[in-house]
Amino acid sequence: MNYLLVGRSGVLETIIAALVLLNGAEVSVEDINQVGAFADINRDKKGEPIFIKADQVGNKVYTLGISNYKLISKISTELARVAGQEKPNLTVITIEIKGDNITYYLSRLGTLPIVGSLFLNLAKQRLLSRRPQIINACKDIVYHRFPNNIMLVSAKPIRES
Amino acid sequence: MIFIKFVYFDYGGSHSSVLAANIHTNNLSKTKPFKEELINLPLFDKTDASDEGEMKYIGLDENQHEVYLIGTKNGNFTNAINNITSLLGLTNEYVFIGTMPYVNLILRIGGFISRGLSMPFIGRPLVLAGVLAAYPALVTLVERVKLENIGG
Numbered sequence: 279m280n281y282l283l284v285g286r287s288g289v290l291e292t293i294i295a296a297l298v299l300l301n302g303a304e305v306s307v308e309d310i311n312q313v314g315a316f317a318d319i320n321r322d323k324k325g326e327p328i329f330i331k332a333d334q335v336g337n338k339v340y341t342l343g344i345s346n347y348k349l350i351s352k353i354s355t356e357l358a359r360v361a362g363q364e365k366p367n368l369t370v371i372t373i374e375i376k377g378d379n380i381t382y383y384l385s386r387l388g389t390l391p392i393v394g395s396l397f398l399n400l401a402k403q404r405l406l407s408r409r410p411q412i413i414n415a416c417k418d419i420v421y422h423r424f425p426n427n428i429m430l431v432s433a434k435p436i437r438e439s
Numbered sequence: 440m441i442f443i444k445f446v447y448f449d450y451g452g453s454h455s456s457v458l459a460a461n462i463h464t465n466n467l468s469k470t471k472p473f474k475e476e477l478i479n480l481p482l483f484d485k486t487d488a489s490d491e492g493e494m495k496y497i498g499l500d501e502n503q504h505e506v507y508l509i510g511t512k513n514g515n516f517t518n519a520i521n522n523i524t525s526l527l528g529l530t531n532e533y534v535f536i537g538t539m540p541y542v543n544l545i546l547r548i549g550g551f552i553s554r555g556l557s558m559p560f561i562g563r564p565l566v567l568a569g570v571l572a573a574y575p576a577l578v579t580l581v582e583r584v585k586l587e588n589i590g591g
Contacts, residue, residue, distance in 0.1 A: 280526045325518045327526060346513040352492035354523055360444065360494050360507065361532045368526045
C-alpha cells in the first residue's frame with residue numbers, strides 16, 4: 279500500500295505526519311532532521327510526491343505539497359473509481375493543521391535572494407517549536423482515518439530517501 | 440487494442456476543458472460553434488464547487504476511447520496528477536491534458552464572475568467571447584493529443 283500525505287507543503291508538517299504514521303507518537307527533532315526533504319523548498323515546488331520511508335512490510339509513505347491539497351483525496355478516489363479499481367493501492371491523507379499557513383509562507387520567503395535563508399530558518403524553528411502540537415494534531419488525523427488501529431507496522435524504517 | 444481514458448482538466452471544469460473534451464468526442468465540430476451550441480452543452484458554465492475533483496464522463500471518441508473532464512482547482516497540475524496515477528498503478532489507463540494554457544484573460548475574468556461570484560448574467564458574455572477566441576487553439580490541442588496518442 280502507498281500512503282500519500284498531502285498538505286499545502288510537502289516538506290513541513292506533512293513530514294512530521296509521515297513520521298507519526300510510520301513511528302507512532304515518538305517523533306524527535308533528530309527524526310525530522312534526518313528526513314532529507316525536510317524544509318527543502320525546491321523539492322516542494324516540483325509538485326511531485328516525495329518518498330519518505332517504507333516500513334518493514336513494504337508500505338511506502340510519500341508527502342505532497344500542492345495548492346489544491348483538499349481535493350487530492352477526492353481526485354484519487356475518482357481515478358480509482360473510473361478505472362474500476364476496487365481496492366486502490368493508494369491511501370490519501372489530508373494534513374491540515376492550525377497555523378500551518380504561517381510556516382508555509384515563511385518557508386516560501388526562503389526563496390528570496392540574500393535574506394531567504396533567514397526566513398527558511400524561521401520556518402524550520404517555528405515548525406520544530408510547534409512539534410508537540412503538530413504531533414498531537416497528526417495523531418488525531420491518523421487515528422481518525424484508522425479508527426481500528428489499522429496503521430502501518432510500528433517499526434523502524436528500512437529505507438530512506 | 441488498448442483503450443485509453445483521456446482526461447481534460449482545468450481550474451473549474453466549466454469552460455476550456457468542457458470545450459476540449461467535446462471537440463475530442465466530436466460533439467463540437469472543428470469550426471467555431473454558435474454561442475447557443477456552447478450554452479446547450481451539459482456542463483458548460485454550469486458547474487459549482489461540489490463538482491470540483493469529480494470526473495465527468497463526456498463520451499467516446501471515434502476510436503472508442505473514453506473522454507472525461509475534471510476541475511482540479513489548480514491549472515499547473517499535470518505533474519501531480521500523473522504521479523498520483525502512477526502511485527495508484529494506473530499509468531497506462533489515463534492520458535491527462537491540461538487546458539489552462541489556452542485560457543485567455545477574458546475567459547479567466549468571465550469564468551471568475553460567472554462561476555466564482557455566481558453572476559452568470561455578467562460573466563457569461565465574457566466567457567463566450569473568451570472561449571470563442573480560444574477555440575482554434577483548443578482544436579489544435581485536441582488534434583495534437585489524438586495524433587500523439589492514437590495516431591490521429
